[in-house]
Amino acid sequence: MNKKAKIIPSLLIVSLISISTIYSNCVKARVSRPVIVNNDFNSIKDKPNKNSSNNTTTPLEILNSNDSLTIEDISSLASPISNSEKFIEKFKTDFPELNAYRKLSPIDTNYKIYLDINSNSIESIPNFSNEFNSNLSIYSEQNMCFALLNEVNSSLSDIKSKISKEPHSTIFSLMPTIMVFEDTYNILSLEYSSIIKNNSSNPSSLNIILKDTEENLSILLTYINDLKKQLPDLIKTLNSPTNNNSHTEKTSKKQKRD
Numbered sequence: 001m002n003k004k005a006k007i008i009p010s011l012l013i014v015s016l017i018s019i020s021t022i023y024s025n026c027v028k029a030r031v032s033r034p035v036i037v038n039n040d041f042n043s044i045k046d047k048p049n050k051n052s053s054n055n056t057t058t059p060l061e062i063l064n065s066n067d068s069l070t071i072e073d074i075s076s077l078a079s080p081i082s083n084s085e086k087f088i089e090k091f092k093t094d095f096p097e098l099n100a101y102r103k104l105s106p107i108d109t110n111y112k113i114y115l116d117i118n119s120n121s122i123e124s125i126p127n128f129s130n131e132f133n134s135n136l137s138i139y140s141e142q143n144m145c146f147a148l149l150n151e152v153n154s155s156l157s158d159i160k161s162k163i164s165k166e167p168h169s170t171i172f173s174l175m176p177t178i179m180v181f182e183d184t185y186n187i188l189s190l191e192y193s194s195i196i197k198n199n200s201s202n203p204s205s206l207n208i209i210l211k212d213t214e215e216n217l218s219i220l221l222t223y224i225n226d227l228k229k230q231l232p233d234l235i236k237t238l239n240s241p242t243n244n245n246s247h248t249e250k251t252s253k254k255q256k257r258d
Contacts, residue, residue, distance in 0.1 A: 063168040071164055074171045075179060079106045082176035088117050091180055097219050100180050101187040111186045125190045141210035145192050148217035152185050155224045162231055170238040181224055188217055 062077065063069070081087055083102065091100065102115045104122070112125045159178060163171050195209050227234075 063172055066168075069168055071160060071171060071175075074168060075175050076106075078172050078175040078179065082179040087176055088180075091177065092118060095223055098184070098223055099216055099219075100184045102180065102183045103187070111183070111190055114183070114187050117180075125187070125194050141207045141214050142196065145210055145214050145217060148214065148221055149185075149189055149192060152217060152221050152224060155221065155228060156182060156185065159224070159228055159231065162228075163235065166235055167239060170235060173238050174234070177227070181220065181227075184216075184220055188213060188220070192217075 063074070066073075083106070088102075099116065099118050101123075102117055103109075103111045104113060104115055114123055114125075115121075116123050156178070163174055192210070192213050195206070195213065199205055199209060
């Protein structure tokens with residue numbers, strides 16, 4: 001790879017700016033059909049007060065007011081942003097070498113029919129019933145893909161572990177990028193499994209067929225590891241507005257008391 005992966009802060013800013021659009025029931029991908037997103041965060045927030053004239057609770061209020069939110073809860077709030085056209089276009093600019101994939105609906109766990117966000121097309125993986133074979137063969141691409149899948153999974157777990165104790169707004173800003181990485185990993189994992197299963201009777205072709213899968217996994221791992229390296233600086237940058245706002249609020253309250 002000639003280009004170095006670099007997380008551009010403006011990609012994270014898209015997450016914060018886009019919070020005002022999170023109420024959309026669906027967002028348009030760059031295909032003719034809509035991609036349905038999980039916009040149901042009613043289960044996360046407290047039930048609204050019946051006597052209140054305004055029963056709308058914004059995601060920002062949820063992030064700031066609920067200390068018990070998990071990463072999964074925050075992922076649910078960030079999901080519409082991660083699927084939005086504005087975010088996907090920015091992602092493609094910031095990660096030009098990665099052919100990223102998205103599952104069509106965060107509500108569904110099915111990755112076999114997915115969106116290729118670079119070609120703007122709906123693709124599918126052939127059906128199969130078994131998990132990918134963990135018995136490594138003598139064929140180098142199979143071994144390499146298997147190792148890359150494990151490394152990608154481990155690096156993604158490390159990132160989520162590192163950010164899990166950060167302020168909710170910081171996790172929220174990072175999650176859309178992480179969610180695209182996760183979708184791409186899951187779909188490439190299924191692609192690998194399908195290739196191994198459907199070509200087990202012709203192992204001599206595996207090296208050729210798995211070339212694209214190996215290349216995509218290698219690029220994905222490079223970008224994820226670069227994100228890991230930049231994570232301390234990104235967290236520091238994202239935490240700064242929270243700290244500044246907190247300081248401003250405290251100062252304002254003190255001035256009112258005085």
